[in-house]
Amino acid sequence: MPRLNAASRHRVGFTLNGKPVSLEAEPRLLATDALRHGLGATGTHVGCEHGVCGACTIQIDGQPARACLTLAVQLEGRDVATVEGLAPGQDRLSVMQAAFRRHHALQCGFCTAGILVSLDAYLREEPAPSEQALREVVGGHLCRCTGYTPIIRAALEAAAILRGEPAPHSQGREPANV
Template sequence: MSEPVAEQLHDVTITVNGVPRTAQAPARRLLSDFLRHELGLTGTHVGCEHGVCGACTVLVDGQPMRSCLMFAVSAQAHSVTTVEGIGSDPANLSPVQQAFAECHGLQCGFCTPGFVTTITAYLEENPDPTPEEAREAISGNLCRCTGYQNIVKAVGRAAEIRRGLVELAPPAPGHEGGVVR
């Protein structure tokens, strides 16, 4: 019997959440697995592994990308933003995260990172969406818990927050801070 051939590892350097990161990975390592296993960024969730559910969505050069459909080596020299890069401080949530909290746009939370990245990019392109446009924007992300109504409301609320039209709710007890800008 012959010995199994070890897969060749490649140095992969990607700017992740504004920081250049280098790790080794085989040529066929998915970006989702690279982020989770090599870089320890577990906010990117892996659902279907076929690009259907949207749970693994990250931003590549500011555009939503299913990280389960992209090899890590293909992301070389690109900028990747994960949900951790959008906001991980409970006292200083991003507008989308704040809107999800205010509008009760999540239940189990498994799909939420994909929605947050998708909506963040969408609001850059359309800062004042109608409810119908919001539904269309999130149509590529699947949620098994919420029924989508509160997620659609969260898109509108995030747009309001981004535009600075309304004041945010006060921070939760024990958290310093306040208005997300």
């Protein structure tokens, strides 16, 4: 494949996790590569590169999107969030991240970033999700380690905490198998 010259690069500016960023991008550069290699947002994992596994999920203007199917130039002027932007501070976890930790909802961690980003977006739209709805959200992500039950348990707990209610597991309620 012929190398594009510098004149074919475009300056792409957008907000990444609340901070303005910009980089030079060839028209064919994928958002995954721009984020990981151009901007150091390595929490955006590259898995299948076909939009199937969900490991590369980011939020664009608050909506989940597969970064492996998005060109970097499409990020121009947009608000982009990655897993790095979910935590409220350098040494603090988000409510969802803390629930994942408590429920051992990750093992190898490869799929975790995409799942967290998707669940974060979903819980903003649906603060009182059903177990079935959460299964549908995580059903768009491939995880070969956890069996999804701890993920659903963590998501239910996080949703309850975000609503200011007692966590479901503390009431003896266990989610159905996924």
